[in-house]
Amino acid sequence: MFAALCTLSLAVPLFGPRPGAAVAGVVLLGAYVITDGPLFDLLAYPGDYNDSRLYGLITFVLAGVALGLMATAASMPIAVFIGTILLVGYGNLGEQLVRLRTDDAVARVATFCLAATGAAVVGQTVTHSVTANAAASALPVIVFLAASGALLAALLRDVLLRSDDPIVVLSVGLLLWLLAELEPAIGTGEIAVALAVTVAFGYASYALETASIAGMLTGVLLGLLTVVLGGYGWFAVLISFFAIGGLSTKFRYDRKEALGVAEDNNGARGSGNVLGNAAVALAAVLGYAASDAGFLPREPELFLFAFAGSIATAMSDTLSSEIGSVFETPRLITTLEPVDPGTDGGVTWQGELAGIVGAGVVAGITYGLFPEIGPLGAVVIVAAGIVGMTVDSLLGATLEGSLLGNQSVNFLATLSGALACALLVLSFAMLG
Incomplete structure (x- = not known):
């Protein structure tokens, strides 16, 4: 039923915004007046029974109306609006059908993504066809938008409630609007390879128990956006952090459990941890694409250094904490007093050394893949990683636990690493 209601959104490209608004009005009226009976039971969310009102359906339709207004009164492409609505509706249908046969979480998530992607591709294609849009996106771009939206929707549904x-509708719609404005240039073979590579790495992280399902979805989405908007070199830098950082979590895991400093869930990192470490890198990728498309005045290469600085920080911080925590008693970075293992802001010399090596690994990979980095740029990336790692420890010793959570500290540390890298590059450019 929800999938059928979502299909009614096609009234907008087929007949225009006014008939589309009328259809939405009829659905809203019906959702308001139906308070019991079989139809109510069919459409009700669990919380709707408390008030005998289909508030879940009402808010869903209102979210669709909000996107529809953006598509008719703003510059959001109508194809993005249609694709978003169908994506959520049919993705949910696919997931519920699989749920009848298996409780396997990966199977349900995979089916949601496949059904959602297919529905979004069909919806966008039909919209471009019936509106005779001369600036219609090519099929690879349509698939990229559909897959990105499906991954974000699956992630949000995993961490939120049904x-x-x-x-989910509003978040997916806004992301796809942004990606459509960037007009990524990608071919059929490129999008197929990008999806295959990122999904393979994501599933490997889940199979190796270095990421939860939410962490896997987050990693796949970040990887896909990085490949399409940046390139495989950017993806290689990103995946080096996920791979090495994930494996470092398993380093002497029993010892970490005994000390009480091991990551929860057997070391599998969730979406919060992944985003806390990679959100700044994603912003740098988007900045690079926007700059390359002419939306931002800065040189695109500056965002490459910001990206590398944030990843160097994430790698340094992860290795310093995961490796340093199993050695001798750490000392608080602000006073150098001995503290218990796992104390926020506690550091060891082994951990600091591991962090420097981690920044060096990122700098080496970046230097090898991007000729524009140069030897001086590689040194700057290492320095930025050390700066970010130190900021993480300082925030941990002063603000973490009272004002900031662990993911907020990770975000601010990677932001400091990105800014340090970009500012150092600008400074050297002005001097030279």
Whole structure:
């Protein structure tokens, strides 16, 4: 039923915004007046029974109306609006059908993504066809938008409640609007390879228990955006952090458990941890694409250094904590007093050395893949990683636990590493 209701969004490209608004009005009226009976039971979210009102359906339709207004009154492509609505509706249908046969979480998530991607591709293609859009996106771009939206929707549905579908609709619609404006240039073979590579790495992280399902989805989405908007060199830098950082979590895991400093969930990192370490890198990728498309005045290469600085920080911080935590008693970075293992802001010389090596690994990979980095740029990336690692320890010793959580500290540390790298590059450019 929800999939059928989502299909009604095609009234906008087929007949225009006014008939589309009328259809939405009829659905809203019906959702308001139906308070019991079989139809109510069919459409009700669990919380709707408390008030005998289909608030879940009402808010879902209102979220669709909000996107529809953006598509008709703003510059959001109508194809993005249609693709988003169908994506959520049919993705949910596919997931529920699989749920009848298996409780396997990966199977349900995979089916949601496949059904959602297929529905979004069909919806965008039909919209371009019936509106005779001369600037219609090519099929590879349509697939890229559909797959990105499906991954984000699956991620949000994993960390939120099923009744939060309105949030999913708005979030997916805004992301796809942004990606459509960037007009990525990608071919059929390129999008096929990008999806295969990122999904393979994502599933490997889950199979090796270095990421939860939410962490896997986050990693695949970040990887796909990085490949398409940046390139495989950017992806190689990103995946080096996920691979080495994930394996470092397993380093002497029993010893970490005994000390009480081991990551929860057997070391599998969730979406919060992945985003805390990679959100700045994603922003740098988007900045690079926007700059390359002419939306930002800065040189695109500056965002490459910001990206490398943030990844160097994430790698340094992860290795310093995961490797340093199993050695001798750490000392608080602000006072150098001995503290218990796992204390926020506690450092060891072994951990600091591991962090420097981690920054060096990122700098080496970046230097090898991007000729524009140069030897001086590689040194700057190492320095930025050390700066970010130190900021992480300082924030841990002063603000973590009282004002900031662990993921916020990770975000601010990677941001400091990115800014340090970009500012150092600008400074050297002005001097030279």
